[in-house]
Ligand code: FUC
């Protein structure tokens with residue numbers, strides 16, 4: 001694998017100093033230091049932004065459970081509140097006017113570095129976030145003895161508005177003090193009674209360390225190791241969702257103090273090299289699994305320059321590989337078992353009131369977060385979402401009961417399934433909205449359980465299917481069977497339907513049976529039947545699904561040759577915004593498998609629809625279109641979206657911009673590039689299904705396909721020359737390269753190579 005690094009010759013600016021903005025509409029600032037320039041590292045438990053400043057360095061810490069509810073009122077005008085940052089540390093050296101400055105983030109090792117020369121001394125700071133030891137590690141070294149001196153404090157000592165008491169019940173308060181040579185932040189966030197604690201320790205070689213009044217001072221050390229860990233009393237279980245009193249969702253007895261202290265103590269017993277070795281072993285066991293090589297060139301210029309060049313149409317494929325791998329890096333850093341799922345900003349947040357509350361938005365955003373976990377060989381990264389689902393499913397049942405009781409009382413029974421609406425958080429889930437006014441319909445729930453179908457398809461993890469996957473699919477199918485209305489011609493349509501967030505004449509448009517709902521219901525039933533078959537289940541409900549699935553009419557073609565978004569639409573754009581960011585009528589093309597190459601007419605209609613919608617939109621929308629074009633197997637059009645995403649949607653630190661920063665666009669991009677190189681949704685593996693002319697020769701390894709297969713391929717002149725497939729499940733392999741379709745029985749654990 002090539003070496004992939006983000007490199008900069010200047011630190012992240014502190015511009016936009018108010019890092020605790022309470023109105024996220026003001027946060028789209030072009031030179032924002034945190035959002036556009038800082039470098040993110042993380043271990044699934046916490047995220048850290050490194051600014052790389054020499055005089056006053058800043059580390060900004062995020063822990064995803066430290067949250068207020070999402071709130072829409074005058075105080076949170078953008079409809080926000082939600083996640084709050086954990087804290088910041090400021091490391092002050094007074095090193096101004098430095099020489100030979102450079103900072104970087106190496107993706108192969110998840111190591112961040114800042115280097116510079118100050119008064120003839122070369123300084124090096126190295127940072128990583130270890131998952132196995134749950135600790136944020138910083139080492140500072142210099143090429144002269146006794147050169148390392150600094151003070152380190154948390155923001156409260158700088159009078160930043162860390163402590164809020166504003167009478168809205170959403171305050172956060174903490175004590176910051178030094179104890180046994182450690183810096184301790186111990187506090188409480190009021191609304192959900194969240195107890196939090198963070199502990200930082202400085203270990204110096206040579207020199208002196210003193211810890212007093214919340215400030216650590218290091219004088220004349222040869223080198224220094226800084227360790228930090230944090231936690232809250234959050235516990236992912238049914239109680240947190242089912243308990244209605246916000247003050248009782250968490251247990252005070254789960255005080256994180258003990259765990260945090262023990263974690264820090266264990267980490268302090270290890271040397272920097274030991275910590276790094278353990279980190280690297282863990283991290284590279286995930287990151288190293290998938291590689292794509294679209295060019296022989298590596299371009300080692302600073303990333304801001306690289307991006308500038310790319311924007312000038314110097315489309316270096318190294319940049320495309322870098323952004324692809326960055327998505328994988330970000331997913332490994334933000335979503336690991338034991339931690340919370342990746343939210344709208346992954347695990348990085350600088351706000352007290354973050355954009356869209358840093359929630360789990362279920363009408364495309366959180367789903368997109370997990371697309372690359374499946375096809376780029378990071379299945380474990382999806383486990384936090386499974387845990388999350390298992391915690392909230394009790395509430396999802398209550399919501400289904402309520403919805404059916406209110407809007408379909410004639411269908412109410414003792415099993416109404418589960419309902420998953422758009423908004424999701426770690427302490428609550430939104431109810432399905434009033435179907436006559438809400439911006440998205442019941443189909444969002446099916447969009448969510450599609451993730452479970454994919455997870456099983458890629459991993460063939462039968463335990464998962466038995467314990468979680470099938471139940472989720474079935475229960476969602478149950479709900480969706482109760483919201484239908486039979487039409488005169490026998491068609492079953494979602495009675496109250498909305499195409500996510502689509503507006504007509506500036507108002508949400510409500511109808512019956514829009515494409516999004518019909519396709520999602522069809523998909524959910526289809527996947528439920530497939531899962532039932534895999535588990536050998538056949539009962540009255542599966543019989544009902546079999547009998548009725550063909551009455552759903554999920555895809556209709558209109559007079560412009562388009563896939564209709566609404567049944568009553570005649571020509572493209574008759575109803576709704578023509579360029580709307582959601583392109584919900586194609587949800588059956590990706591991530592669904594309703595619109596496939598089996599029906600050429602559908603694919604043609606999908607392409608017409610994509611062209612009419614246009615390429616340019618928000619970050620995640622661009623990423624969705626990249627996946628959609630890949631599924632139509634038009635490599636050059638998919639590549640247009642690669643170019644648009646990289647040149648128009650990325651900040652200097654390669655974070656994807658809605659704007660503001662939303663991580664879904666990064667993840668959707670990575671999934672999309674993989675989808676151009678390998679597909680497996682049509683009952684066979686398609687190698688290089690959407691290869692653009694630009695990538696005429698290259699190779700990939702470790703991309704994953706449905707059926708438990710892992711695929712490597714090499715190609716020249718846009719034709720595959722060699723393919724190797726590893727079979728984890730021992731299923732029959734059907735694989736297509738160009739026009740040849742090969743079939744091969746496989747055994748578990750064996751690799752099959754085809755020279756073409
Ligand atoms: C969906 C999108 C918005 C935004 C929000 C977080 O509702 O339509 O563009 O991404 O999620």
Ligand code: CA
Nearest residue numbers: 081082353354
């Ligand atoms: Ca917030």
